Amino acid sequence: MSEYILEMRDVTKRFPGVLALDKAHLKLRPGDVHCLLGENGAGKSTMMKILAGAQPADSGEILIDGTAVQILSPHHAQELGISMIYQEFNLSPYLSVAENIFLGREPRLGKSPFIDWKRMYNDSREILKRIRVDLDVRRPVNELSVAQQQMVEIAKALSVKAKIIVMDEPSATLTEHELAALFDLIRTLRSDGIGLIYISHRLEEVFEIGDQVTVMRDGQHVATKPVSELNREEIIRMMVGRELTEEYPKEFFTRGEERLRVEGLGREGAFSDVSFSLYTGEIVSLTGLVGAGRTEVARAIFGADKITAGRIFLDGKPVEVRSPQDAIKYGIGLLTEDRKNQGLVLGMTVRENTTLASLKKLVKRLFINRKEERSVAEQYVRELQIKTPSVEQVVQNLSGGNQQKVVLAKWLFTQSRVLIFDEPTRGIDVGAKAEIFKLMNALIKKGVAILMISSELPEVLGMCDRVLVMHEGRLAGELTREEASQERIMRLATGMGKAEAA
Amino acid sequence: MSAPSDSTHAAQIKRTLLTFGPLVLALILEIVIFEMIGRRQDNPGFASLNTLILVLNQSAVYGVMAVGMTFVIITGGIDLSVGSLVACAGVLCAMFVHWGGGEQVWAWIIIGWIAAVGLGMVAGSVAGLLITWFSIPPFIATLALMSSLRGLGNLATDGKPISPLPEAYNWLGRHPLWGQVPVSVVLLLLILAGGALLLNHTQFGRHVRAIGGNEESARLSGVNVMRVKWLVYVLCGMLTAVAGLILSSRLGSGSPKVGLGDELAVIAAVVVGGTSLSGGRGSIGGTFVGLLVVSVLNSGLTWIGVETFGQQVTLGVVILAAVLLDQLKTRGSAF
């Protein structure tokens, strides 16, 4: 018996023009939570795709329990005890929890074609009990929360007797509370001797749950060390390959005039009585727990959803924003939380995405001036340092950080004077994060007012001049940069601020 | 500065070749094969300018419809009502001309054209409203319209074709310009060119593609999604009416029975041309080549004496082959 449950040795994978993996390696012990870190494009996902049997490696070896194996297909990977839990779940929404857990491996009544429902339900309950999750196995999964669906995925992995479980950004869509439950579950799995590979951009989680850390960069293995021997700065340095001077490059400007004011804003069933002002020269953060109504407020200001109460003032004058078109006319831009589904047209090019919101400017006698359009796009590519082979590249092929920059380019080209960033750094690696923050600074310098919605308290504290905290659809409080701390924000966000005030 | 733009030009040419190359190759192959078989049957002349014009004339009806359908499909929609609308448009125009009697034939023909195109726009507008305002899925909305329009055409004519019509009525579908090229062919080429300009070089066209690619992103980028989608169906209805006028002129009558199943033939041409049924991806150039592949196939099979049933089977195989080719291509480019 080998010390390692999984060893990947000298794995190399070449795509046309790119060396995605260059003799990368990874060793996983049973009962370890092994964090795989690296910027986007470092080769983490290629490595995991090879492990899952979704892609073959060009060369290299994979050993499971010390035995060399060839992973031929995803199905084969499953048979070898490897389970993947992706950000987007592979659950069938209208089937029950139990049906999902046993999908494709339903127990039969003897040799008949009929499903042995009793056994399926019992076995499902058994598995859920093992991971201490309380769920009705007959419920369709579309009625479950995202966190609960994740639990079902994990139960599914266990039902195939997985020895190795890979979790790709499992925390991305979870609330704090749900995340705690996930960590409990991971600890249970760990004590059962299962090897976990944990991929995340949030370094705090690495320190909370990880045992080992492997850092990758440019398809190569950089280092593997126990978490206890590392600190945050070291990890970042290994990931970026250089000293990152500042994670939050905050610059201060003098506060100018009021740009945007909302009074008593409300939308039935979502939020109510929200009032605040945005001034030039500052970044204001709107924070709170997931579901507190932050995104809803942003969408309402942007005209994406109808408001049922309240007024919006721009430069002191009341404006009616009934649609995104109106918002764009008034110079309000929204960088949505969900870039892929709401921010970009993935199948279109960098050029086309950049100009989408303000094509009118490029229309000369009915037709779009292609030459001018290209030069506009090229200008933003240079200015924002978007890494793309050309402006004719389809944005689907760009990394998260570069995609976010394309969205930003789109709003810069509309000449936005108010920009709302909804979770601007989600799914973006550390290096690109700092770049986005620097761009925010540059925008403020130009007189743009910025509202930043974020769940990441360190970045809220690092980048903002003022913090607005929402709780259950209302503004629970406002803190200045000096007043703000993680603890005070959390108290307001969980509704304890009021009790304190009362 | 010139170097990068040159490289993008080269890339563009490469992309165009990659997209249309296989289809154009298939087209040439078709023509060569039919000519060869034709010669063996002592029946040469398929690969000639005259035959090309003939094929274009025969594809004018589908071609004009296919331009509108390409727009609809790129938004991620579908229009099943075109086959019925083709009949209605022809019937309406024929009714005017018939009603006008032998007097001032041209005046009545032009009135008929305007009325038919108007009808097409109204029908498209209704489809568009049902789809945007009432959020009915395009498949269902246009399926309902397909049935209603077919019924309307039959009601208006009591199920009987309207004829005889004066000879001038045949002008649109047959009259040769410059001695050889029928008006319908010129019209088809103009509409194709116009469609390509509209799709690739105007704000409207860009918005159409953005909606097909990602409707929510487009909306949040300030695209008036409802209006653009509505306009797409109006455009499709309008072009379908023009196709109906061509068909009616070619038949020399206004029949409520024509166009049965045309929606499928048109969708087939569009899909063979590389437009994705899930929206966002497609081009008028592709549609044109797709149309030619299908039309040349039909004409060629007739030319060499393959009967209708054989043609149906072959057409199915060709549609599948084209779509498979497209799939392989996208799969290939994913890496």
Place this chain on the structure above:
Amino acid sequence: MKAIQVGIVLCLAGVLCGCGAKPGAVPVKPKVIGAALLTQTHVFYQDMVSAMEDEAKKQGFKLRLQYAEFDSQKQINQVETFIAQGVDAIIVAPNDSSGMTPVIAAARAKNIPVFTADIAAHGAQVVSHIASDNEKGGVLLAEYLAKRLNGKGKVAIIDHPTVASVQERTKGFLQTLAKYPDMQIVQKVPGEGQRDKAMRVTQDLLQAHPDLAAIFGINDDSALGALAAVESAGLQDKIVIVGFDGTPEAETEIAAGKALKADAVQYPKKIGQKTIEVIAACLRGEKVPPVVPVEVGLIDQASLKGGKP
């Protein structure tokens, strides 16, 4: 000089019979005839085509067959292809009698003679139309009904007025029936020549006219649809149905003594053979009549028992 002569002869031939019989240096190449017919799925057309093929072989013609399968657009495309191929003659059985005018004119402009078989083309100048004497069939059926009902009773027609041959059938039927003052046509309902539609309209008909004595189905599908409706209403002993075409199914019902009592029958093989014969005559430069009627017959239970006519 020669060219002018040829031109004059061509013009004359065109004036005389529209035939493009090219005189002078006739090549050894066999004459090619393009046939754009209605459908391949009906037994009627299958019979017609097989006779055409036999006769064409006899005459040394090459026959190219295409079928519209109920699509007018496809049919004109087929005819256009024949024109482009420069065939020596074209046979059309139009899907839509009125939708062939321009394309037939286009063939004439290229001096290709066009013939219609079975179904006529309105408004188009064809050399010759070869078809069953549909009008005579209508006459035969009307006389049969008059005899059977002793010259009185209410009669309905399951009609399909868009088809020219049907118009002739009803014309002969109506003209003959007019000779009997006590027999009246109460209604003409459209059945589109399809069995399910015919059945539905007959059901309505039976509601509206409970005292109906006879139904004329303009083809066998119409008649069989009417038969189904009459039987399900339990009126098979009160109503006499007559049909047209003599399909095997109709013959079976007639022989079994059902409410369907008689059928006018066409002889599709004779139509096919006659068509080729007329074309051959035309291509030889003979004058051919503009309409060539092909005889029809009448069958009833008695004639079927006595063997096929």
